[in-house]
Amino acid sequence: MKIVHVASELFPYVKTGGLADAVAALAGSLADMHHEVSVFIPGYRTVLNHPLAAGATRKLRLKIEMGDEFMSGHVQIFSPRPNLTVHLICRDEFYDRGNPYGNGERDYEDNADRFIFFAKGVVDTLRLADIQADVVHAHDWQGALVPLLLRVAERRHGLTLAMKTVFTIHNIAFQGLFAERSFHRTNLPEELNNIDGLEYYHQINFMKGGILFADRVTTVSPRYAREIQTAEFGCGLDGVVQNRGDDIVGLLNGIDTAVWNPSVDRHLPANYSAGEMSGKSVCRTALLKSHGFDPKFKGPVFGMVCRLAEQKGIDLLLANEAFFLRENCKLILLGTGEQRYEDALRDLATRAPGKIALSLKLDEAASHLVEAGADFFIMPSLFEPCGLNQMYSQAYGTVPLTSEVGGLADTVNDADADPAQGTGLTFAATAEGLADGLRRAMILFADPKRYAVVQKRGMQRDFSWKNAAYAYEQLYQDSL
Numbered sequence: 001m002k003i004v005h006v007a008s009e010l011f012p013y014v015k016t017g018g019l020a021d022a023v024a025a026l027a028g029s030l031a032d033m034h035h036e037v038s039v040f041i042p043g044y045r046t047v048l049n050h051p052l053a054a055g056a057t058r059k060l061r062l063k064i065e066m067g068d069e070f071m072s073g074h075v076q077i078f079s080p081r082p083n084l085t086v087h088l089i090c091r092d093e094f095y096d097r098g099n100p101y102g103n104g105e106r107d108y109e110d111n112a113d114r115f116i117f118f119a120k121g122v123v124d125t126l127r128l129a130d131i132q133a134d135v136v137h138a139h140d141w142q143g144a145l146v147p148l149l150l151r152v153a154e155r156r157h158g159l160t161l162a163m164k165t166v167f168t169i170h171n172i173a174f175q176g177l178f179a180e181r182s183f184h185r186t187n188l189p190e191e192l193n194n195i196d197g198l199e200y201y202h203q204i205n206f207m208k209g210g211i212l213f214a215d216r217v218t219t220v221s222p223r224y225a226r227e228i229q230t231a232e233f234g235c236g237l238d239g240v241v242q243n244r245g246d247d248i249v250g251l252l253n254g255i256d257t258a259v260w261n262p263s264v265d266r267h268l269p270a271n272y273s274a275g276e277m278s279g280k281s282v283c284r285t286a287l288l289k290s291h292g293f294d295p296k297f298k299g300p301v302f303g304m305v306c307r308l309a310e311q312k313g314i315d316l317l318l319a320n321e322a323f324f325l326r327e328n329c330k331l332i333l334l335g336t337g338e339q340r341y342e343d344a345l346r347d348l349a350t351r352a353p354g355k356i357a358l359s360l361k362l363d364e365a366a367s368h369l370v371e372a373g374a375d376f377f378i379m380p381s382l383f384e385p386c387g388l389n390q391m392y393s394q395a396y397g398t399v400p401l402t403s404e405v406g407g408l409a410d411t412v413n414d415a416d417a418d419p420a421q422g423t424g425l426t427f428a429a430t431a432e433g434l435a436d437g438l439r440r441a442m443i444l445f446a447d448p449k450r451y452a453v454v455q456k457r458g459m460q461r462d463f464s465w466k467n468a469a470y471a472y473e474q475l476y477q478d479s480l
Contacts, residue, residue, distance in 0.1 A: 003135050003137065004037075004133045006119075006138040007020075007040070008118075019140060026465065031083035048090075094117055112176075112185065122143075126150070147213045165214045165215050175208070220252065229242050253407070260368075261395065274460055287373025303378070305334045305377075313382055313403060318345075323439075327442060332356075333345060372398070379401065390424070399424050401425045421457070
């Protein structure tokens, strides 16, 4: 099949979260299965400066209609591996910036124009390059207009650009909501600016367009596919999702075992596997030492790597600060995000310098060491479409401590509720739930034999993208 992916991020060129990892791993796995795969992303400065993109060649000039004017751009193309081609939609005015979406304090004011131009650039490239895709698969709000713009372009030009379209909701909380005047820039028929189209409470909603107009809609875990059809988790789009209920399927993401595998991980001071665990203790020692802790510390080490945002349950963690101040344990947290959470966590770490370490940064190597060196990995998310770190943790022999939502509930079995199959500890997504999980973690760690059984059982699970890619391949074939 000829498969086209459209996304705003792609590891290792640009990454702010799990979207980049998921798109890269899915596209790479499909290429390894001998499909002809193209990935479209914006030509951000970081992408153009990446060594792997150094050989990118300028192939097409674009002239994109944006409301009452035309804007120029171009497409750069490179192939990082067999059967995989990366297309960069370039316009310096829109993408030559330090960050993909905003300046750290707020989103860029022209994000509507930036991603309308991107979506139109993708569709124009499909037409001009005559790619003749079997499936065009768009991801999240940044790519959500592509299925609709593609069909409109087909009618306008009297041709077929793709047999089927797929839209994946990675996180329904981020929808691409913009002022209604932005609709003019899409050049779509005015009848699509209503309740049955992109209109959403006198705004336009990019994600709503993807949900309504793609042939198939997927989410990144089975439970999340059910959750977003409820008012609690649907973020205002639950009714829209329900209307596509027959066309929605939850397919669990996988992990890239070429990158996240303790037996070959180049970021670690020592490698290890379920059959030879000595390297994990070396990683634990290195993690403690790198944060100024006694490398011979005997209590449990809790790790956490995430965006510092409400979704990730930072309030639940802060509500349990007394646990970390009281118990014989360490907490090592890596991430950046909202200023209020950075300030609160910095204050907590300052009050407990011998127990809590905070690194306010995005650091790929450091995140690998946290996964390998910690004894427990905390994920108290209020909602989690899929989550990757709980799968990384199990692969690395670090027992996950997760809330019972979305993909976390689909991938972690509670060791107390299911002693025969348990691979972690799960809890209700409340402060009290996390408190209970932390208490049970201390009990589990105090029983080394039982802890080792849970640890190794998690390492034996297969979360590779091979399984996930086969599921997507089947979805594509069924759609066709």
